[in-house]
Amino acid sequence: MTSNFISIGELSRLTGLTAHTLRFYESAGVLKPVGRASNGHRRYHSNDVLWLEFVLKLKLTGMPLAEIRRYAQLREQGEMTLDSRLAMLTRHRERLVAKMTALAACADTLDEKIRIYRSMIAKLKAPTKR
Amino acid sequence: MTSNFISIGELSRLTGLTAHTLRFYESAGVLKPVGRASNGHRRYHSNDVLWLEFVLKLKLTGMPLAEIRRYAQLREQGEMTLDSRLAMLTRHRERLVAKMTALAACADTLDEKIRIYRSMIAKLKAPTKR
DNA sequence: GCTTGACTTAGAGTGCGCTCGAAGTTCTAG
DNA sequence: CTAGAACTTCGAGCGCACTCTAAGTCAAGC
Known part of the structure; x- marks a missing residue:
């Protein structure tokens, strides 16, 4: 059976983004620091992939990375930020x-x-x- | 009677672009060097305004300035470039x-x-x- | 054991489209 | 005559989103 986790290279092929860009997004706070394998390599899970796909839609529709980062930060704070996130989405x-x-x-x-x-x-x- | 020509400041107000940007567009080949008053000030004519409005539409729809410049250059070469211009517009x-x-x-x-x-x-x- | 290739980090460089600053000239109003 | 606004040129600087380089680690296959 294949693993539930994919490497940065696989995610790169999946999304068309370079591994460089994926690390850049992480450092920019758009993707949260992701799980690591025992050798330190990033391991992305399906949740991460789904989130990234949504991020790419926000980006495609013209949302700047800084704003996507704010949304991502709200998201990590749990459901108490649902209102703010809804407001951001509505405005967007x-x-x-x-x-x-x-x-x-x-x-x-x-x-x-x-x-x-x-x-x-x-x-x-x-x-x-x- | 008011003149047919407007200054860079007036064009700026008309389009929402700064005078800096208008000069930048000229230096980038997007606007052709425009007529000057006796004191060296730029004088824009209604043709220039119409062209600029079209340029802004191209830009808004995502055409890079370099490509707009190519279109502008074809335009200055007269009607023998109609085919190429039509091709550019169709592709865009x-x-x-x-x-x-x-x-x-x-x-x-x-x-x-x-x-x-x-x-x-x-x-x-x-x-x-x- | 050695090569190959995927990964790691930190940080510098790139391209686009402005955007601003400096220093100077010229027109207009008081 | 003078102050202020509007213009001129040239060139540097900025913000965004990557994009790339360098130097190193690690695991698998021959």
Whole structure:
């Protein structure tokens, strides 16, 4: 049977992050200091993987590492911080929605520009009457 | 009658960018060297403003300045670069759509997490039966 | 026993996009 | 005539998120 624990290299392959980045996240307080094997090597458990996956979603949606660290710290303090964490998530969600709205508006501008370009190109390439 | 030209300070107020940033964009090749008043001060025309607004949309949607500069350079070479510019815009649009899709998925995860948090909090706060 | 490779630490370096400071010039209002 | 605001250039500095280097340890396979 395979172990429940994975090495930093395996987690790296799993997430696409380098081992360097994973250690960096730990030193930045985004990942909590993780269990070690007898030789001192990091051993990640499935909980760690799930947390990291959520972290990557926060990051992808534009939350800075410093804020993710604050969230992580609240998380370690147990369920008495549920309120604060909910507030952070709600606030982040609002920012995300605003950003998505802005992006959609930009996409529209882009589409219109593309349409105009296509018609300009079509005109330039039209067979000259003669 | 007011002039058709605006100063860097006015453009700064108009766009929310600092004058420093506007000069930086010029030195980075994102804005082309602009007309000057007799005293050497920059004078921006409405065309420049429109271009800058488009640049800000490209930037907001994640296009790096280096790529915006390439687009700007093509633009200065006239209509013979329409094809390349269209290709850049189309490619960027695809990346944008991919990003928006990813963000929407993250928003769903976030929503679910928020829902779970709310129900956990509700349970904790429920009157204890006794 | 020796090589290979995955891991460890601490700390320096990189790339991007600004952001600021210094020192000087010029316009405007009082 | 003078004060203050707005502008000029050049170049250094900053914040973020990595990214890499160096030097070392340890375990497995030949």
